[in-house]
Amino acid sequence: EAAVTQSPRNKVAVTGGKVTLSCNQTNNHNNMYWYRQDTGHGLRLIHYSYGAGSTEKGDIPDGYKASRPSQENFSLILELATPSQTSVYFCASGEPRGSDSDYTFGSGTRLLVI
């Protein structure tokens, strides 16, 4: 079954440390996305990718980098984590398909920066 898998599920990081969130998809979608979800803000797009080797800035990219080394893998990197980056992070893959579209979200990563 096609899926999006995120790791880790939970992460506690110290301020100033480096954090890498990983995402793997088996949908063979070209597009992949990283979102964060916070109460009062909903889901906001951080970075996205059109395919292997590409990364694009979303609506809130500051403090984050992304890497898409292959069709299947898309990582989100926090070089210097800050408490304001405490959130739930979702990875997704997706493509429009004619009159329909296919989007799959991972289970999320809960990040606490202390």
Place this chain on the structure above:
Amino acid sequence: GQQVQQSPASLVLQEGENAELQCNFSSTATRLQWFYQRPGGSLVSLLSNPSGTKHTGRLTSTTVTKERRGSLHISSSQITDSGTYLCAMVYQGGSAKLIFGEGTKLTVSS
């Protein structure tokens, strides 16, 4: 400004009642996508609708593209329908990125 606005923010129903959720979006959308999320859970895709009306089970999605609005109708609500319903516009452009509203929290009680 906010590109996707959902209403109401919350809705409380008794089991068996119908729910009507609204979504307004900016002109750069190619379609609306509806998702369901349980508390602490991931997002599950419900319906994708570029225009007109689409049905699946007890769900009916209507998108009026010219008026930049859409709705999700849930008939005969069940307790297990409780959760947050998210409307997202699919951005016009190659990335097909999703821009989300803040959701409607639905509570169905017996």
